[in-house]
Amino acid sequence: MFAIGYASQDILKNALAGIMILTTKEIRIGDLIQVNYINPMFGKVEEINLRYTVLRANADMRRFIIPNSIINTHLVQTYTNEELVRFDVSFLAQRTIPHKLLEQMIIPAIHTIPRIQEHEYTKLVQEEITPHGQVHRLFCYVKPTCGIPRPMIYTELYKIMHQTMQKS
Numbered sequence: 001m002f003a004i005g006y007a008s009q010d011i012l013k014n015a016l017a018g019i020m021i022l023t024t025k026e027i028r029i030g031d032l033i034q035v036n037y038i039n040p041m042f043g044k045v046e047e048i049n050l051r052y053t054v055l056r057a058n059a060d061m062r063r064f065i066i067p068n069s070i071i072n073t074h075l076v077q078t079y080t081n082e083e084l085v086r087f088d089v090s091f092l093a094q095r096t097i098p099h100k101l102l103e104q105m106i107i108p109a110i111h112t113i114p115r116i117q118e119h120e121y122t123k124l125v126q127e128e129i130t131p132h133g134q135v136h137r138l139f140c141y142v143k144p145t146c147g148i149p150r151p152m153i154y155t156e157l158y159k160i161m162h163q164t165m166q167k168s
Contacts, residue, residue, distance in 0.1 A: 010069070011051070018050035018068040027053070027071070027078065032144060035066055036075040042149040057149070079144030084117055087140050087150075089157050092133045093165060099126045099134065102165075106138065109164040113156060115146045 021027055027045060033055065034042040041064045043055035053071055055064040079085065093102055103124045111119050122140045129135075138161070142153055 010067075013069040015050045015068075018048070018052075020072060021048055021053065021068055022050075027076065028080075030080070032079040034077045034079070034150070035064075035071060036077070037066075037070055040150075041066065083143070084141040085144045087138075087142055087153060087157065089138045089154060089161070090127070091136055091138070091158070091161055092130075093136055095129065095133050097134070097165070099124075099136070102134075102136065105164050105167070106161055109160050110138065110140055110157065113160065115142045115148060115153065115156075117141045117143055 027033060027048065029045050029048060031045045032043070033045060034040050035055070041055055041057070043057040043062075043064060045053060046056050046063070047054040048068075050068070052065050052067050055066065056062075057064065106124055107122055110116055110122060116122065118141045123138070125137050125139070127135045127137055138157065140157070148156075
C-alpha cells in the first residue's frame with residue numbers, strides 16, 4: 001500500500017505542475033526555452049501535457065521529455081520573446097599584447113560569426129592585469145532564435161578568440 005501511495009505522489013505532483021503550466025501559458029508550444037536542471041536543456045517546446053513537457057534540441061535534434069514537476073521547481077529561461085541575448089566571455093591574454101591591438105584583432109574576427117548581431121555594441125574590456133596575463137571580457141549579442149545552444153556559441157567565441165590570438 002505504501003508503494004502505491006508513494007508512486008501516486010509523483011503522478012499527482014506532475015499533474016498539478018502540468019495544470020499550472022497549461023493554465024498560466026508562461027510556456028507555450030513553439031517557445032525556445034532552457035530548463036536549468038542538473039544539466040541545462042535547451043530547445044523548442046514540442047508538447048505539453050499533464051505529466052511532462054517535450055523539448056526538441058535544435059543542435060542535434062534530441063528530444064528531452066521533462067516531468068512537469070521539474071519545470072515547475074527549477075529555473076526556466078524563455079528566449080522566444082527576446083530580440084537579443086548578451087554573451088560575455090572572459091579570457092586571459094598575454095601581457096605583451098596591447099589592449100587596443102587585441103581589440104582591433106578580436107572584434108572584427110567575432111563579427112565574422114553570422115549569429116553575432118548589433119556589431120556596434122560588441123565591446124572588449126580589460127578587467128585586470130595579473131602575473132599570468134591580462135584578463136579581458138568580451139561582450140556581444142546573439143539572436144536567441146538562431147537555434148544554437150548557449151554552450152555551442154561560447155565554444156565558437158572561444159575558438160575564434162584563440163585562433164585570432166595565435167596569429168599575433
